Amino acid sequence: MRDRLIDRMVQVFGQDQKRIDHAMAVLELAERIQAAEGADPAVVQAAAILHDIGIHQxxxxxxxxxxxxxxxxxxxxxxxxxxxxxxxxxxxxxxxKIIASHHTADLIDTPELRCVWDADWIVNLGTDYASWPIEAKRHTVAVVLRTETGRQIARSRYLG
Ligand SMILES: [Fe+2]
Incomplete structure (x- = not known):
């Protein structure tokens, strides 16, 4: 199922390798967080793979x-x-619902949303937000992230 979802995501993104790489990075981290925190693994995988699927539309x-x-x-x-x-x-x-609230986290707050939410933020802190001052990153990790596993990963990557 994981591979079939990845195939479908790659079909939708086509030549947009940056989006494909982003989805794969979020998937890998969301799975790590899910394994440590507990959540429905199938929902976490699908939501991570598909979270930005509407971006071209x-x-x-x-x-x-x-x-x-x-x-x-x-x-x-x-x-x-x-x-x-x-x-x-x-x-x-x-x-x-996770996809519909992955930029605001206001519709739902489930363990599955938290895995994808933290994974997306952690990946973005190393790409889109890489130039942020360390204090802004520290604040994000402390206030915006929602799982202890996500905070640990983010700290060791960006605040070490
Ligand atoms: Fe994303």
């Missing part, structure tokens, strides 16, 4: 990759992928 429709547009465009794409793979409705709904 957001760009096309709104000429913006802002989180609010991704949150609108991502869930329907994820839903059709997961329905095509025969997933149960309850897990599909959970994955879609």
């Amino acid at each position: 957001a760009q096309l429709k709104y000429n913006s990759t802002a989180g609010i547009y991704q949150q609108i465009e991502g869930p329907p794409i994820a839903r059709s992928i997961l329905e095509g793979l025969g997933w149960p409705a309850e897990q599909i709904d959970h994955v879609c």
Whole structure:
């Protein structure tokens, strides 16, 4: 299932290797956090692989990759992928809620969301936010991250 989801994500992102690499980095970290913290592994995998899946549609429709547009465009794409793979409705709904709140974390706060939330932040702290001052990173790790495992990984990567 993991490989099939990755295949579908790669199909959607096409030539956009940066997005593919980002999704794979978030997946790897989300799985590490899930293994330590506990959560439904299938939901964590799917949500990590598909969390930014609406980004091209957001760009096309709104000429913006802002989180609010991704949150609108991502869930329907994820839903059709997961329905095509025969997933149960309850897990599909959970994955879609995580995708819809992965920039705000306001719709739900489940262990599965926390794994993906922390993994995305940790990856972004090393890429998009790499130039942030150390104090901003320290604040993010302390206040924004939601799992102890995520904080430990982030500290050893960026605050060591
Ligand atoms: Fe992301």
